[in-house]
Amino acid sequence: MKKNRIPNKIYLAENEIPKTWLNIKAFMKEKPDPMLAPSTYKPCTYKDLEPVFCKELIKQELNGTDKEIEIPEGIIEFYKMYRPSPLIRAYSLEKALKTPAEIYYKYEGNNTSGSHKLNSAVAQVYYAKEEGLTSLTTETGAGQWGTALSMACAFYGMELDIFMVKISSEQKPYRKAVMETYGARVTPSPSDKTEIGRKILKDNPTTGGSLGCAISEALEVSFSKDKCKYVLGSVLDYVILHQSIIGQECKAALDKYGIAPDIIIGCAGGGSNLGGLIAPFMADKLEGKNNIRFIAVEPASCPSLTHGRYAYDFGDTGKMTPLMRMYTLGSNFIPSPNHAGGLRYHGMSPIISKLYHDGYIDAVSVEQLKVFKTAEMFAKTEGILPAPESAHAICIAVDEAIKCIETGEKKKILFGLTGNGYFDLSAYIDYNNKTMTDYVPTEADLQNGFNSILDIPHNK
Ligand SMILES: *Cc1c(COP(=O)(O)O)cnc(C)c1O
Secondary structure (H helix, E strand, C coil), X not given: CCCCCCCCEECCCHHHCCCEEECHHXXXXXXXXXXXXXXXXXXXXXXXXXXXXXXXXXXXXXXXXCCEEECCHHHHHHHCCCCCCCEEECHHHHHHHCCCCEEEEEECCCCCCCECCHHHHHHHHHXXXXXXCCEEEEEECCCHHHHHHHHHHXXXXXXXXXXXEHHHHHHCHXXXXXXXXXXXXXXXXXXXXXXXXXXXXHHCCCCCCCHHHHHHHHHXXXXXXXXXXXCCCCCCHHHHHHHHHXXXXXXXXXHHCCCCCCEEEXXXXXXXXXXXXXXXXXXXXXXXXXXXXXXXXXXXXXXXXXXXXXXXXECCCCCXXXXXXXXXXXCCCCXXXXXXXXXCCCCCCHHHHHHHHCCCEEEEEECHHHHHHHHHHHHHHHCCCECHHXXXXXXXXXXXXXXXXXXXXXXXXXXXXXXXCCCCHHHHHXXXXXXXXXXXXXXXXXHHHHCCCCCCXXXX
């Protein structure tokens, strides 16, 4: 008998949206090292973090024991506006590659903000509102996080100040327009609105900015206002917790057809989509239930896992955040301005860093011309114009599928298609006009960043 054909899109029903987030940390026998308070180098307590972050989010950040954390009904209601997201079998891509491999991707670009970031934005704003806050500040790089947070803030009635990396705000004026339509105030960073912004501008007047700078500015403003806190769209453990919705939906959809992936691939900027995508699969791997290969893909121009140091570092350029032990290029590292593909953060989620350090995850880097070439091929075959960030994952999925041609293996490859590329058209214009170039940081560029890593006993 002919086996049931796996459909192009495997949808879940609305009532199959997971009711809990999966806390990957609770499955790790060795936990990531704790955050340290920068004044004492002692592990951060709830009290240390309270001035900066929302209360419920701190509890989630520090929770290393509960495997599942309930998703409040109010957040599930919001999720229903755009979830469950489809899991797609890349039949056309497989055919174009002539690979015996099966390729699947989870598409998170089907909401106005255009990426997976909304999954955590809604949770963070929900808890901020519950806590009685009236405004939030944040940074945004490529703009997806700022857009997602603007949507969530508009929904829950919260004011929002966004510091947007200057070079991005110039490359993506339409993103800014969307954020402003949802009611957010958007300031290109570094700006003269903050002390740290003015200092950065004085030291480096032509800088295109970086996420690290923008975080410092957003933090400074949040400290200066009442009932205002700062929220972050990646890196932190609680963001990965929220993003576990992606992996859980994915697993539920795959299970319907008895599909067990061999390789799972995600692009890695701060590590949140990767952490969320792999969460249930990694939980099983940590319990010895599967032998999936996990691959993090990063840009060659900002290679924190593949070229960074595993050290305690600040999350921002102004050195205001707690110290996190992570793979880092140094908080002063600023990727080359010609890098158009997002994923420009100097550090990496402590959870992903630890899993990588302990050998549970592999990492590779790719140059941007290859990324855009693959993005073009993907758009032509699968029909979706991918975000450049997502195209990093596609690149390695394609590489792995091509390897299967040689070996004849029918590997099942799953990757995260984190977003669409409709706001990345200036990068696509550069690519189409052949003005895009590759840039790989030199030893001197890297050393310059490493020099900003603290020389403390914890880093010996
Ligand atoms: C922000 C973003 C990323 C990278 O962030 P992670 O925290 O590493 O997931 C990847 N893809 C898209 C579309 C994004 O918006």
